[in-house]
Every structure is written in C-alpha cells, then in structure tokens.
Amino acid sequence: MTRIRLGMVGGGNDAFIGGVHRIASRIDGHFDLVAGALSSTPEKARASAETLGLDPSRSYGSFEEMAEAEAAREDGIEAVSIVTPNHVHFPAAQAFLSRGIHVICDKPLTATFEDAEAMEKAVAESQALFILTHNYTGYPMIRQARQMVAEGALGKIRLVQAEYPQDWLTDAVETEGVKQAEWRTDPERSGAGGSIGDIGTHAYNLACFVSGLTGEELAADLQSFGAGRKLDDNAHILLRYEGGARGMLWCSQVAPGNENGLRLRIYGEKGGLEWAQEDPNYLWFTPHGEPTRRLTRNGPGAIEASTSVSRIPAGHPEGYLEGFATIYTEAAEAIRAVQGGQSREAVMGVLPGIGAGLDGMAFIRACVASAGDNAAWTKL
Ligand SMILES: NC(=O)c1ccc[n+]([C@@H]2O[C@H](COP(=O)([O-])OP(=O)(O)OC[C@H]3O[C@@H](n4cnc5c(N)ncnc54)[C@H](O)[C@@H]3O)[C@@H](O)[C@H]2O)c1
Secondary structure, three states: OOOEEEEEEEOOOOOOHHHHHHHHHHHOOOEEEEEEEOOOOHHHHHHHHHHHOOOHHHEOOOHHHHHHHHHHOOOOOOEEEEEOOHHHHHHHHHHHHOOOOEEEEOOOOOOOHHHHHHHHHHHHHOOOOEEEOOHHHHOHHHHHHHHHHHOOOOOOEEEEEEEEEOOOOOOOHHHOOOHHHHHHOOHHHHOOOOHHHHHHHHHHHHHHHHHOOOEEEEEEEEEOOOOOOOOOOEEEEEEEEHHHOEEEEEEEOOOOOOOOOOEEEEEEOOEEEEEEOOOOOEEEEEEOOOOOEEEEOOOOOOOHHHHOOOOOOOOOOOOHHHHHHHHHHHHHHHHHHHHOOOOHHHHOOOOOOHHHHHHHHHHHHHHHHHHHOOOOOEEO
C-alpha cells in the first residue's frame, strides 16, 4: 500500500486545527504530507513548512501557486487538506478541485451561501472527491448510536436534543490578540454565523447523522453577549424534523465552565440514547421501562458499527484525534477506490461531503433569517 500524497492549505505555526489534521492523517498511516501553503503570508508559510520539515521546493507562498505547481508534477499531491478560516475554503477548494485533486475541507463549508453554491458547482464539475471534516461523526459510539437508531432500537424518533456549549469567548478575547477569536467574530472571514457556524453546525450535523432525520424548519434566538461583537456567541434554537420529531439546539461560546460540551440526546417511542463528547467512550441506552445501560466502546454492548472504527481495548480512552483519524482513513479508502475506477457516489459511505456542507449552510442561513424576524419559524 502506498501512502496518499497530501498537501495542506493553512495550518501554519500557531494555528489550531491544521495540527490535528496532520496527526489524524498519520494515525492509520494512509497519508504523507509532502506540500503546503501553510499560512496567510508567504513568509509565515515558509517558516511553518520549515518547522514541519517539508521539502522547501514544495513549500508555497499561496494555494494558487501550490495548486498549479503540484498539478504539473508527476509525483504531485493527490489530496489536499483545507484548514484555513472559512472565507478561504471556497477559493482554495476550487483551485484543487478544478485540477482533479481530492479535497478534505474543514467546516463550515464556506463563509457565504453564494460561495456554498459555487462550491457545489465546483464539486459537480470535478472528478475529485470532496470531504468535509464533521469529525464528530467519526466517534465509535456515534457510529453505534446511528446504527441503533437505524435498526429501530428507539422506535420512531420523537425528540432530538443537541447542545454544544463552550466558554472561551466569555470575554472579548478577539480584542486581546487571540487570532482564533479574531476571525471567528469577523463576518468577512467567518460568515453570517458566529457560534451557530462554528459549533452549531457540528451539533446540527450530529443530530441529523445519528437520528437519520432532516431538519424542516427552525426558530432561532441569537445573542451577541461579547462587548462590540458583531456575530452571535449564543443561540437557542427550536427545530422541527421530518416525520414530526421535535428538537432543541443550544450552542454557546459564553457559558463559563463548559470547555467543549457537545452532547446529544435522542428519544423515541421505545427508548432513549445519550452521548457526550467529553466522555465519548460510553453511550447510554435506556430501553423504555428498563434500567439505563452503559454501552462501552470495544466493550460490553459494542456492536460492529463501533468496533470497526475503534483501535484499542475498552478502558483505554479514545477521543478527538482517533475520531478525526477515522474520517481520514475512510477518506483514504474512498480516494483509493475512486483511483481504482469506482464512481464518486459509490465510495463515500457515511463520510460527510458537499451535501452535509450545504445542510450546515442552510442551517446558518435559516437561523439568521429567523432571528432577524423575531425568532419566526423559518424553512431550512
Ligand atoms: N472540525 C473541527 O473540530 C474544527 C475545530 C476547529 C476549527 N475548525 C475549522 O478549521 C478552520 C481553521 O480553524 P483554526 O481554529 O485552525 O484557525 P486558525 O486561525 O488557528 O488557523 C488558520 C490558519 O489558516 C492560515 N491561512 C489564512 N488564510 C490563508 C490563506 N489564504 N492561505 C493559506 N493559509 C491561510 C492562517 O495563517 C493559519 O495558519 C476553520 O474553518 C474552522 O471552522 C474545525
């Protein structure tokens, strides 16, 4: 098995998620990072490539330069990870998709809905795969929850409760040089959504992924508590799903004591399921009228849907990096399958792609429209 030659856009020195993507791409050994346009300025990009030990001839000052040069090489990159702020996702992805290079892009899909539609077109016109790293779908017990719901363990779904509270924007740290906060609170770089785009899209994606349901309409109350902040940092959202299920979604970046509190609870006619990202190796299952059961990753109660994406024995915690690695490993399998002649549609499996990205953008758009109209019910 040869490793897939990978490039990266963004993820320079001091960036957050680029380093996570690099680790995740290596965990199962499917990728080699061989090229990068790692930062917003050529100097920082070069310095970052040096830190990583990249071949200087494959360290580029911009993603445009990288796409052109790599596409012209016989041993050019086969896939690229895009880990920049949101407004760069579309132009960068387009540069690689148009050259047949597979794209692994972080969420949300784009900053604007117009860019999202342009991204959809760019994906449709390319032969390459587009994978969106909604990484929480890679956790073993989330895969198990999805399978259990699909097999009817909960019966018809009635309630989908999702929440994603954090506290790191409680103070206006965007004015104190925290660059992750600077672009996330800037509509030009983040888009129309603050917390709803940054973490609300993860929670909504997870709610749909596990429940198997599509959202139909929502009513959103958005707030900006941070002084001078232009985008929401807290949102309370009521949701109506297809088939009559009801749900709530709370996302917040101003809730002290919450670090990364993504949590999902789903209830049907026959039972309930509960999962929390900060304790991800357990799934709590309550068949109605019976005591709650703790299902353990790779342990008692685990089914193939979770054991097949689990790497170590029960009791040794797996978490964020491994869940992310599962997305990369499945992306590698999909890339090899396409290279072997299979159709794009046949190889995606449960990997989030352009459809999940567009759903996230529709979620942001509906939240903003609803909130602007005094939390009126708004179609998704
Ligand atoms: N899936 C997840 O769990 C998760 C977590 C965090 C962030 N994200 C997403 O990842 C993306 C990056 O977030 P972050 O927190 O790592 O941001 P960050 O600010 O830490 O890093 C962004 C990097 O992109 C670089 N960059 C900016 N413009 C560029 C350009 N034109 N060309 C090349 N590089 C450029 C910056 O120099 C920096 O290195 C965002 O879209 C965010 O929503 C996803």
